[in-house]
Amino acid sequence: MPAWDLKDQAAVSGVGHSPYGKRLNRSTIDLAGEAIRNALDDAGLTRDDLDGLIVSFGTPIGADADTLAYALGLKLRMYNQTWAHGRFTATCIQNAAMAVSAGLANHVACLASVSFSGFRKPMMGGAGDNEGAREGGGGHGEDPVYGMTSPGAGAALVAQKYFHRYGATSRQLASVAVAFRKHAALNPAALMREPITVEDHQNSRYVCEPLHLLDYCQINDGAACVIVSRSDRARDLKKKPVYISGMQGLPAGREEFIWTHPGFGTSQQKVFDYKPDLQPVYQMAGVTQKEMSAFFTYDAFAILVWTALERWGYCKPGEAAAFTQDGRIELGGALPINTNGGLISEAHVMGWNHQVEIVRQLRGECGPRQIANAQLIQWGNAYGDSLIYRKG
Amino acid sequence: MAEYKKPLPAISSLSEPYWTGLKHRDLKLQRCNDCQTLWYPPGPFCPGCWSRTFTWQNLSGRGKVNSWVIFHQAYFSSVKDEIPYNVAEVELEEGPRLLTNLVGIDNADIKIGMPVEIVFDDVTEEVTLAKFRPLGGGSK
Numbered sequence: 320m321p322a323w324d325l326k327d328q329a330a331v332s333g334v335g336h337s338p339y340g341k342r343l344n345r346s347t348i349d350l351a352g353e354a355i356r357n358a359l360d361d362a363g364l365t366r367d368d369l370d371g372l373i374v375s376f377g378t379p380i381g382a383d384a385d386t387l388a389y390a391l392g393l394k395l396r397m398y399n400q401t402w403a404h405g406r407f408t409a410t411c412i413q414n415a416a417m418a419v420s421a422g423l424a425n426h427v428a429c430l431a432s433v434s435f436s437g438f439r440k441p442m443m444g445g446a447g448d449n450e451g452a453r454e455g456g457g458g459h460g461e462d463p464v465y466g467m468t469s470p471g472a473g474a475a476l477v478a479q480k481y482f483h484r485y486g487a488t489s490r491q492l493a494s495v496a497v498a499f500r501k502h503a504a505l506n507p508a509a510l511m512r513e514p515i516t517v518e519d520h521q522n523s524r525y526v527c528e529p530l531h532l533l534d535y536c537q538i539n540d541g542a543a544c545v546i547v548s549r550s551d552r553a554r555d556l557k558k559k560p561v562y563i564s565g566m567q568g569l570p571a572g573r574e575e576f577i578w579t580h581p582g583f584g585t586s587q588q589k590v591f592d593y594k595p596d597l598q599p600v601y602q603m604a605g606v607t608q609k610e611m612s613a614f615f616t617y618d619a620f621a622i623l624v625w626t627a628l629e630r631w632g633y634c635k636p637g638e639a640a641a642f643t644q645d646g647r648i649e650l651g652g653a654l655p656i657n658t659n660g661g662l663i664s665e666a667h668v669m670g671w672n673h674q675v676e677i678v679r680q681l682r683g684e685c686g687p688r689q690i691a692n693a694q695l696i697q698w699g700n701a702y703g704d705s706l707i708y709r710k711g
Numbered sequence: 712m713a714e715y716k717k718p719l720p721a722i723s724s725l726s727e728p729y730w731t732g733l734k735h736r737d738l739k740l741q742r743c744n745d746c747q748t749l750w751y752p753p754g755p756f757c758p759g760c761w762s763r764t765f766t767w768q769n770l771s772g773r774g775k776v777n778s779w780v781i782f783h784q785a786y787f788s789s790v791k792d793e794i795p796y797n798v799a800e801v802e803l804e805e806g807p808r809l810l811t812n813l814v815g816i817d818n819a820d821i822k823i824g825m826p827v828e829i830v831f832d833d834v835t836e837e838v839t840l841a842k843f844r845p846l847g848g849g850s851k
Contacts, residue, residue, distance in 0.1 A: 374775060454723055455752055462810040463718040467798040468786045476800055480778040483823045528781035528795070573758060585778065585800070587751065587808060 329416035330553040330560035330711060332426065332546045333362025334675040337382050339510055341539035341665035342436045342645035347382035348390045351432035354542035357389065362546050363557030364426055366391070366675050369546075371424030372398040375407040376431040376669050382542075387432075397424050400491035403450075404458055405431075405617060406569060406577065413566045415547035425552060431669040432542030459577055460586055473534060475527040477578045478587055481622060482529065487640035489529055493520035495621040496533045496663055497591070498649045503660025505650070505688035506657075508672075510537050511664040511708035513551040534621040543671035545678070561681045564695075565604030565707030569665040577702045578623055580630035595632030600699070608633055612693040613680060614654055615673045617700045618661040624648075626701040650688055658688050673698065681710040716789040722838075725753040728767045733839040736831050740807060742768040751807035765834045772829035774803040779813070779821050801827055801843050815844035825826065 335357025337350040372393060377383035377400050384398040397418055402408035408431075415427035451461035451468050460473035483485055487492035490690055497517060503509035515533060521531040553560035576586040582593035601607055610629065616627040633654060634642045642648075648656040659665040659676035679685050682688060682694045699705040722730050732739035741757075742749045744766060748759035756763045779799040785791040797818050802808045813821060814830055826846035833839045 452718060452721055454721065454725075460810070462722050462798075463787070465715070465798055465810050465812050465842075466782060466787070466790050466796055467791070469784075472780055472782070472798065475780040476778045476798075479780060480823065483778075516797045525781065525783040525795075528783060 323418055325416060325566065326564050326605070327562040327709070328550055329547055330550045330562045331674070331678050332548040332553040332556045332560055333358040333360070333364060333383075333558065333709070334543075334545050334678045335359070335361050336508070336543035336668070336672060336675055337432070337541050339508055339539055339668065339672070341510065343434075343540040345434075347432040347434050348387060350434070350540065350542035351382045351387050351430060351544070352391055354430055354432065354544035355428050358428065358544040358546045361558060362426075362548070364546065366393065366629040367512060368426050369393060369428055370396040371415065371418055371427030372674050373411040373427055373429045374398075374400040374431065375429070375671070375677070376403050376405065377413045378403065378434055380433050380435060382432040387659040389453060391576045397427075405619060405669040406700070406702050406704070407569050408617070408674065408707050409566070409698060409700070410569050411566065412545065412547060412563065412674065412706055416566065419547055425447040425548065427547045427575040428544055429547055429671075430544035431671045433668060434537045434540045435667060436540055446533040452549075457587050469527065469619055472527045472528045473576070474578045474622050475530045477576070477583065477626065478534075478620075478622040479529050480583070480585060481625065481640075482500075485637035485640060487637070489531065490517060490521060491640045491644065492518040492534060492621050492625070494643045495618070495624045495648070496520050498643070498646070499618065499657055499661040499664045501649055502658045502688060503664035505686075506660050506665055509660040510539060511660070511696070530620060530622070534663075536667045537664070539666050541666050541668045543668045543675050544697075545671065545674045558604070558681060560711035561678045562709040562711055563706060564606070565602075567598060567600035567603075567703075569702065569704040575703065576627065579626040579701055580622070580636075582636070583626070593636050594627065595630060597704070598631065600697070600705040601708055604695075604709070606695055606707065608697075609649040609653065611657060611695050611697050612690050613677075613696045614656050615677055615696060615698045616656065617673075617702075618657055618663050619667070621663065623701040624656060627699055630701060630703060631697065631699040631705070650690065655690055658685065658690065670698075681708055717834070718787065718789075719835065719838055725755065730838065731754055732767065732769075733831060733841055734833075734837070738770045738772045738841060739767045739827055740770060740805075741765045749805050749807060751809065771804050774801045774827055774843070776800070776813070776821065776823055776825050777802040777808055777828060778823060781818050797821060799843065809841060812842050813844065814842050815848065
């Protein structure tokens with residue numbers, strides 16, 4: 320069966336989330352339970368309808384799938400869990416789409432539930448970050464032996480090289496954070512809603528230079544959930560389905576470095592002029608970039624927006640710096656990006672909050688930040704996986 | 712030697728020749744005997760052609776700065792007194808890139824493309840790290 324036979328076979332039938340916040344002092348199982356219940360309510364499903372669960376981010380920062388099933392009294396036919404990284408959002412939704420299309424489950428809850436604030440010190444780059452020291456190197460280029468630690472440091476390495484290679488500047492990168500903060504101001508769920516300026520960005524402290532604090536995502540607690548159902552079942556539910564029209568898996572290998580596209584020359588990547596050419600996600604969905612109402616991407620660090628735009632062919636290499644100026648990525652611009660405010664200003668829920676926003680945009684539920692006549696939205700990441708969602 | 716409190720490498724059966732090389736003042740990486748690919752980090756066989764025969768080859772120890780960052784936040788308490796410190800990605804003359812620290816240079820003077828050479832830093836009796844300085848010696 321060619322992959323494109325899966326086009327529109329699965330849909331998102333419900334979305335939900337917990338409150339997002341700093342130090343909510345709530346357990347990750349508690350937060351997950353609230354997100355799952357809200358998503359089922361949104362779909363018009365009950366707990367007994369749910370027979371699949373896929374978790375993207377478990378121990379030690381999030382709730383694990385098996386403990387969730389136990390605590391919530393779920394009766395599952397299948398569950399799955401990826402290792403604790405944000406990069407697996409699309410992978411989880413793809414696996415859920417495949418599972419419902421193949422009849423392994425009817426309705427699959429896909430989610431992450433995280434408590435970053437509780438675990439920040441020991442986990443993200445600190446002394447307890449065992450993953451940074453794993454054999455073969457850390458998942459974001461960490462090498463703690465030389466003090467190279469934390470996910471943001473790998474992004475800073477990419478940013479420095481990007482600035483040098485293309486003559487771009489930190490000042491240009493500020494436009495990303497400024498745009499997302501404007502979006503967050505229109506989003507009651509967002510943590511950071513005060514407007515910021517380019518000067519605020521430039522004056523914010525360096526965390527890992529050349530990245531400033533305002534280039535960094537939030538560190539918070541929260542859970543967000545997406546229910547994936549077979550499309551014929553989704554059509555009978557409370558909300559209009561949002562179809563999963565295209566999918567592309569997460570690539571790996573020596574030409575990949577998580578925070579940029581091939582050819583960039585970080586880690587062991589070769590240096591060449593990257594051309595996005597034909598990406599399977601567009602072929603499967605039968606659409607092109609030009610038809611997208613918006614673009615959503617994993618913005619743990621602002622530079623990832625540039626490398627994602629280039630990986631997905633919205634810009635040629637080196638051109639994203641100029642493209643993201645002048646309101647082009649803001650609501651009302653040529654290509655709105657992360658209208659929820661992103662990980663940078665809404666909250667860091669591993670990109671699951673972005674999936675919730677995409678679905679709501681395609682249903683027309685976004686109020687003051689609604690994209691007029693939203694039809695198609697791409698989730699596409701610097702690290703190379705993607706989903707294309709279509710209005711039902 | 713004062714107690715060294717910063718993270719130390721987890722040395723495996725694969726990487727042991729690399730670390731032993733550094734201890735003996737040799738920068739060595741694996742080179743494939745069949746297709747001549749030179750690779751890092753250490754692997755069980757050639758990632759190019761999957762040949763199982765390779766040689767740990769001594770390298771020049773010279774390269775250039777491919778990119779660099781400055782840590783202004785101390786993620787480990789053991790680096791607290793060194794903030795702000797640099798981490799550089801050095802591209803060796805022979806191709807592979809290593810993460811490292813640049814020594815003998817002010818952070819403000821680091822430039823992408825600048826030529827550098829290896830400095831062996833014996834941080835414990837067992838472990839020697841590969842650090843780099845501007846080619847021809849540091850400025851400080």
